[in-house]
Amino acid sequence: xxxxxxxxxxxxxxxxxxxxxxxxxxxxxxxxxxxxxxxxxxxxxxxxxxxxxxxxxxxxxxxxxxxxxxxxxxxxxxxxxxxxxxxxxxxxxxxxxxxxxxxxxxxxxxxxxxxxxxxxxxxxxxxxxxxxxxxxxxxxxxxxxxxxxxxxxxxxxxxxxxxxxxxxxxxxxxxxxxxxxxxxxxxxxxxxxxxxxxxxxxxxxxxxxxxxxxxxxxxxxxxxxxxxxxxxxxxxxxxxxxxxxxxxxxxxxxxxxxxxxxxxxxxxxxxxxxxxxxxxxxxxxxxxxxxxxxxxxxxxxxxxxxxxxxxxxxxxxxxxxxxxxxxxxxxxxxxxxxxxxxxxxxx
Numbered sequence: 491x492x493x494x495x496x497x498x499x500x501x502x503x504x505x506x507x508x509x510x511x512x513x514x515x516x517x518x519x520x521x522x523x524x525x526x527x528x529x530x531x532x533x534x535x536x537x538x539x540x541x542x543x544x545x546x547x548x549x550x551x552x553x554x555x556x557x558x559x560x561x562x563x564x565x566x567x568x569x570x571x572x573x574x575x576x577x578x579x580x581x582x583x584x585x586x587x588x589x590x591x592x593x594x595x596x597x598x599x600x601x602x603x604x605x606x607x608x609x610x611x612x613x614x615x616x617x618x619x620x621x622x623x624x625x626x627x628x629x630x631x632x633x634x635x636x637x638x639x640x641x642x643x644x645x646x647x648x649x650x651x652x653x654x655x656x657x658x659x660x661x662x663x664x665x666x667x668x669x670x671x672x673x674x675x676x677x678x679x680x681x682x683x684x685x686x687x688x689x690x691x692x693x694x695x696x697x698x699x700x701x702x703x704x705x706x707x708x709x710x711x712x713x714x715x716x717x718x719x720x721x722x723x724x725x726x727x728x729x730x731x732x733x734x735x736x737x738x739x740x741x742x743x744x745x746x747x748x749x750x751x752x753x754x755x756x757x758x759x760x761x762x763x764x765x766x767x768x769x770x771x772x773x774x775x776x777x778x779x780x781x782x783x784x785x786x787x788x789x790x791x792x793x794x795x796x797x798x799x800x801x802x803x804x805x806x807x808x809x810x811x812x813x814x815x816x817x818x819x820x821x822x823x824x825x826x827x828x829x830x831x832x833x834x835x836x837x
Contacts (some may be wrong), residue, residue, distance in 0.1 A: 539605070540605065540607075541604070541605035541606050541607050542590050542603050542604055542605060542606050542607075542685075542688070543590065543591075543604065543605075544590050544591030544604070545589065545590065545591060545592075546589070546590045546688060547587055547588075547589055547590075547688065547689040547690070547694075547695045547698060548587070548588060548589075548590060548603070548685060548686075548687070548688055548689065549585045549586065549587050549686040549687045549688075549689055549698070550566075550585055550586060550588060550683050550684065550685055550686060551566045551567065551585045551683065551684045551686055552564075552565065552566055552586070552681060552682060552683040552684070553565040553566070553567060553570050553682045554679055554680070554681050554682075555679065555680045555682070556674070556677045556678070556679060556680075557615065557677070557678035557679060557680050558677065558678065560680075561574075562574035562576060563674065563679065565583070566583055566584060566585055566586055567583060568583035571583060581705060582701075582705070582706050582707070585686045586698070586701065586702070587689055587694065587695065587697070587698020587699070587701065587702075588698070588702070589699075589776065590603050590604070592776075594702060595681075596614075596616050596620060596621060596679075596681060597620060598614050598615070598616050598617075598620060598681075599614050599616070599681050599683065602614050603685070606685055607685070608685055608686070608687055608688060609684075609685060610684070610685045611682075611683065611684045611685070612682075612683060613680055613681065613682040613683075614680070614681045614682075614683070615678065615679075615680060615681075616678065616679040616680075616681055617678055618675070618676050618677055618678050618679075621674065621677065621678070621679045622672040622673075622674040622675050622677065623671075623672060623675050623676075624675065624676055625671055625675045625676035626671060626675070629656075629669065629670040629671045630659070630667065630668070630669045630670070630671070631667075631668060631670065632665050632666070632667050632668075633651055633665070633666055633668055634664060634665065634666070635661055635663075635664050635665060635666045636664065637651050637652065637666075638651065638658070638666055638668075642658070643658070643661050643666070644658065644661065645658055645659060645660055645661065646658060649668065651668060651670075654670050655670070656668040656669055656670035656671075657669055657673065692712055692777055693710055693711060693712055695776075695777060696710045696712065696748055696773055696777060697710050699769075699772065699773050699776065699777075700750070700769070700773070703759075703761050703762065703765075703769050704755065704756055704759050704761070704762060705755075705759075706753070706755055706756075708750055708751055708752065708753045708755075708756050709750075709751040710748060710749060710750050710751070711748075711749050712746065712747065712748050712749070712777075712779070713747055713749065714744050714745070714746055714747070715744070715745050715747045716742050716743070716744055716745075717742070717743055717744075717745050718740055718741070718742050718743075719740070719741065719743055720738050720739070720740055720741075721738070721739055721740075721741050722736045722737070722738060722739075723736060723737060723738075723739045724736055725737055745780035745781055746778070746779045746780045746781075747779065747780065747781050747782070747783055748773060748774070748777070748779050748781070748782045748783070749783050749784075749785060750782065750783070750784045750785065751785055751787065752784050752785060752786040752787075757786070766784075770782040
């Protein structure tokens with residue numbers, strides 16, 4: 491249903507029916523106008539919207555299937571994934587956090603969520619054009635097989651050709667037929683969801699936003715830090731006509747900081763590697779934070795001596811007297827080596 495746009499009278503021809511004109515020209519009842527007890531129409535009070543609204547963080551369970559044959563496309567349920575033989579490696583099957591109205595779900599699903607309460611369940615039909623688009627036969631093209639990595643030259647392989655993603659249909663000789671349509675192009679979808687909870691905790695919200703980009707949620711925490719920073723301050727002057735002058739001053743300010751404990755999955759994630767600045771900025775804008783700090787913890791007792799021990803182990807496990815024997819075998823004077831090292835240090 492289209493939107494109705496109301497315009498002002500300026501530049502608009504005002505057309506009235508005969509009945510409307512007669513009503514407009516009808517005399518006003520003076521007695522009624524002067525009667526303070528006469529009933530007057532009052533504008534209805536605006537009811538406060540209830541249920542989910544744009545900007546709310548919500549945790550949902552969902553399963554997306556093709557409408558045609560029910561093939562599972564995506565799910566938060568591990569049992570559903572196992573039954574559909576979906577690769578489970580690197581995936582966390584649990585309810586996901588999304589932001590209503592932020593483009594995290596299909597528009598039809600977003601509209602269905604508005605006004606819903608925790609516990610609500612529904613299945614939303616999504617037309618192909620609103621999902622991954624209609625199938626375009628012009629996006630199936632023949633390219634030189636040389637543009638495809640040698641290991642991917644087989645039917646069904648997912649490939650990148652000139653920066654465009656596609657999958658190989660056939661390869662004959664030096665030519666490959668590649669479909670650059672999305673694998674779900676032309677497919678209507680069924681989006682089945684359950685509204686698990688509304689998420690108000692800022693740290694959980696940050697985890698949820700990271701989870702959408704990384705497909706897993708690293709440990710995070712938010713704290714207020716006192717940070718010294720240089721700011722420009724105006725220098726007071728008695729001369730009102732003088733151009734204002736500024737000087738640099740160090741001040742201690744408070745900054746709301748999101749700390750992220752980096753994980754191996756995170757540091758190797760391609761989206762994080764190439765879009766970490768944009769991802770961090772989205773989180774700061776959404777949660778009203780000042781900065782994001784990513785920390786990496788390396789456990790273990792390795793170090794210089796550990797590395798030396800490993801190197802010695804590489805010499806056949808030699809140690810102590812065995813090292814001297816090894817030097818004798820290769821006709822090297824240990825005293826000469828020590829003398830040379832001392833000379834280098836003195837220089």
